[in-house]
Amino acid sequence: MASNRILIAQGGGPTAVINQSLVGAVLEARRYREIDLVVGARHGVRGIVNEDLVDLGQETNDNLERVAATPASALGSTRDKPDLKYCQEIFKVLQAHEIGQFFYIGGNDSSDTVRIVSEEASKSGYPLRCIHIPKTIDNDLVGNDHTPGFPSAARFVAQAFAGANLDNAALPGVYVGVVMGRHAGFLTAASALARKYHDDGPHLIYVPERNFSIESFLADVKRTYDKLGRCIIAVSEGIHDASGEAIITQLAQSVERDAHGNVQLSGTGALADLLCDEIKDKLKIKRVRGDTFGYLQRSFLGCVSDVDQREAREAGERAVQFAMRGGRNGSVAIKRTGSYASGFELVPLDSVAAKTRVMEDELIAPSGTDVTDAFRSYLQPLLGSDMPQAHRLRAPAVPKVLNRS
Amino acid sequence: MASNRILIAQGGGPTAVINQSLVGAVLEARRYREIDLVVGARHGVRGIVNEDLVDLGQETNDNLERVAATPASALGSTRDKPDLKYCQEIFKVLQAHEIGQFFYIGGNDSSDTVRIVSEEASKSGYPLRCIHIPKTIDNDLVGNDHTPGFPSAARFVAQAFAGANLDNAALPGVYVGVVMGRHAGFLTAASALARKYHDDGPHLIYVPERNFSIESFLADVKRTYDKLGRCIIAVSEGIHDASGEAIITQLAQSVERDAHGNVQLSGTGALADLLCDEIKDKLKIKRVRGDTFGYLQRSFLGCVSDVDQREAREAGERAVQFAMRGGRNGSVAIKRTGSYASGFELVPLDSVAAKTRVMEDELIAPSGTDVTDAFRSYLQPLLGSDMPQAHRLRAPAVPKVLNRS
Structure with missing residues (x-):
């Protein structure tokens, strides 16, 4: 019989709904008198x-409900990616505090931590239930239709590009928006949902699933600008050339690397500035502006998908149900069960751990600079209700008096 | 008797509510059978x-109402700043189309255009009513309690910093957020409204009304970081040293200038990156992240103050009323008439035209890195209803078992 003590933690980058999962698990646990x-x-x-x-x-x-509606990890987070020794330390503390169930809300690195800790417990013959609860704005967990946190970040990106499109239509030029996503382009692709009218931007979308070439990029921009007199571009921070080298490293004088040896991509406007400089220099377009959405896209207070909120909440609740009734370790995974409806399964930890999902080919247009209808159908219901809409004037022209032609 | 034809246009940077003023004027004009x-x-x-x-x-x-709720200039905008000759061209077209009333929605440059055009009409003895309708996220028009567009942008900045504060509390480090504002720091100062708990950021706020020194800046950051283990900083893009030189020009290899000779400050992440590099280099702090809010702060679809919406609408309505009933030219100005209530006056064009309001001394704390209660009282009611709130866990610590001390 496992102990009746639960430990829960949050790892990796915060999201708009990670506290929903925390609170879902805590409130669900209150239903069990044995906990x-x-x-x-x-x-x-x-x-x-x-x-x-x-x-x-x-x-x-009451306070838990308020915290659930607050973005970013209420318990605090970490970028630590535990190795075996670190996991043994974790296990030692869980044992000392007589924890019987370990819940970790996080991305693929976090699921790997849960996997190693569960193996340590198993080796020691200590009864520990280990459940990973999914979370990441990158949407890069395998075995999930999508991950909690992604829909709200996608909504931010769509609203940001919808606004940038209106701004750029009012004051035409080229606009580059750099979106988070090292390996998976889902969040950048979400910019496509900003479009309403046929000439709305983003007109070009670059994801890390496709190789990036400055030459093709400039040709794409020129073609669009010549046609529309303006051009809006969505770019993943993780774009790289055919050799796999990140485009940002071709610019930056020095790059920062994290504990995993990954180049620091966020928290700098360098990539947007590089691309803007290329466009100004090579295409001689004067008004070129770049924005890096940075931390706003994952932390902005007050931009959230209600579908995402409900699913993140339920992922936490289901995690506790799986632990109390399922009798095995695993990772909670969201499955699409209707149009639109979703459900949850407990999948093996090693099917998720340390793996990365990227955009499937059928979601990316053959041009490599747009998404498909399949992607739009996939994402639209996740954005939630009450997406703000843009509207245009439709007034007819007044005949010229001075310059009749 | 003036002609019964009205012309309206929108100038300068778009805002979240500039179309409210446009639609307010158009719908008000429909009430007059003589127009x-x-x-x-x-x-x-x-x-x-x-x-x-x-x-x-x-x-x-119906469509006008939908456009009113859409951000960015629905008629399109321009950065042109007309000189006398340009204004004479404007006047020529107004005359050719037998326009009797000219409304221009814009900032202080736009009000100057209205002033010059009105003088040209007067010189020619042509009966033209000229009204300037205020608009700018910079809040830098003299004679106005505040300007339409500012409250919604301020709300975006407050929500952005509230989220960045939560994110930074979860993953501690230094965060620099660069906010629009060349001469006036109002929008950057709005970041102060993001704070709820006593240790919330932004912990330091730098506005262009005060000289900026890298040395003092680094000392401020170090003091905050040593105390809290993290530091959130709001910086105006227009910060400059004691000689008046923009801090960004001390970094950028080349700077872009507009038609007025102004250095291009927006559309680049250079200032944030410079400040982050300084902090990393000099203070040896590892996790330092910078965001430039860029165009999101003025164009994001779905972040608007309802107070701002109503006032911008009324500014447009009142402009037509002033034109039809007032018998003189002028600029519509918002006055605060209660706590909180506002009203409109028509002030002389030359009292607003080409002048720049900056933050009054009593709004800036003596430290030069914060705002005063007076500023908070001034801004709070403008942010509108339903500002999202952040909430914290208040759970007490569990006693240590392994490392009792």
Whole structure:
């Protein structure tokens, strides 16, 4: 019989709905009289090894509901990616606090941590239920229709490009918007949902699933600009050339790398500036503006998909149900069960752990600079209700008096 | 007796509510049976000189209402700043189309255009009523309590910093957010309204009304980071040193200048990147991230203050009332008439034209890196209803087992 103590933590980049999953798990746990302690770790796995733990049982339902509606990891997060030794430290603390169920809300690195910890427990013969709860704005977890956090970030990106399109139509020029996404282009592709009228931007979309060439890029921009007198471009921060080298490293004098050796892509406007400079220099277009959506796209207070909120909440609830009734470890996965409806399954940890999903070929247009109808059908219901709409004047021209021609 | 034809145009940077003013004027004009033509100029004054005009009388009320709720200039805008000769061209077209009332929605440059055109009409003895309708996210028009467009942009900035604060609390480090504002710091100062708890960011706010020194900046950041383990900074794009030189020009290898000789500040992430590099280099802090809010802060679809919407609408309505009943030219100005209530006056064009309001001393804290309660009281009611709120967990710590100390 496993212990009746639960530990929950949040890892990786915050999202608009990660607290829904936390609160879903905590409130679901309250339904079980055999669970008598729900512990939260501050700042993910780092808080576990440091025994920086809080008693979530002493939170009111009311405050939990308010926290659920607040973006970013309420328990704090970490970028630590535990190796075997680190996982052994985690397990030691879980054991010392007599934890029987370990829930970790995070992306593919976090699911790998859950997998290693579960193996350590198994090797020691310690009864520990280990459940990974999915979360990532990148939408790059395999086995999931989509991941909690992605729909809200996608909504931000769509609303941002819809607004940038209106701004650019009023003051024409070239606009480059750089969107998060190292390997998976889902979030950048979400910019396509900003379009309403046939000549709306983004007119060009570049995802890391396709090789990027400056020459083709400039030709694409020129063609669009010559036709429309303006051009809006959505670019993934992770775009790279055919050799796999990130376009940003071709610019930056020095690049920052994280603990995993990954080049730091966010928190700098360098890529947008590089691309804008190329357009100004080579195409001689004067008004060229670049924005890097940066942390706003994952943290902006007040831009959230209600579908995403509900699903993230349910992912947390289902995690506890799987732990209490399922009898096995795993990763909670969202499956699409209708148009639109979703459900949850518990899939094996090693089917998700440390793997990366990228955009399937059928979601990317043959041109390599747009998405397909299949992608639009996939994303539209996830954006949630009440998406704001843009409208145009339709007034006819007044005949010229001075310059009749 | 003036002609019964109205011409309206939109100039300068788009805002979230500039179409409210347009639609307010058009719908108000429909109430007067003596007005028989309402013409819109495409892309501001440029559309006037090019006779690129549309018949707004052929818009339905329904579509006008939808356009009113859409951000960015529906008629299109321009950065042209007409000189005397350009204004004479404008006047020539107004005369040719027998326009009796000229409305221009814009900032201080636009009000100067209205002033010059009104003088040309007066010199020619042509009866032309000229009204400037205020608009600018910079909030830098003199004689106005605030300007339509500013409250919605301020709301975006407050929501962005509230989210960045949560994100930064989850994954601590230094965060620099660069906000629009060349001479006036109002929009950057709006970041202060993001704070709720006593240790919330932004912890430091830099506006162009105060000289910026890299040395003081680094000392401020170090002091905050040493105390809180993190630091969130709001910076105006227009910050400059004691000699008046923009901080961005100290970095950029080449700077772009507009028709007025102004350095291009927006559409590049250079300033944020420079400041982040300084912090990394000099303070040896590892996690330093910079975002440039760029065009999102003025164009994001779906972030608007309802107070701003109503006031922008009324500014357009009142402009037509002033024109029809007031018997003089002028600029519509918002006055605060209660806490909170506002009203409109028609002030002389030369009291607004080409002048720039900056933040009054009593709105900036003596430290030079924060705002005062007076500023908070000033801005709070303008942000509108339903500002999203952030909430925290309040769970107490669980005693350590392994590392009792």
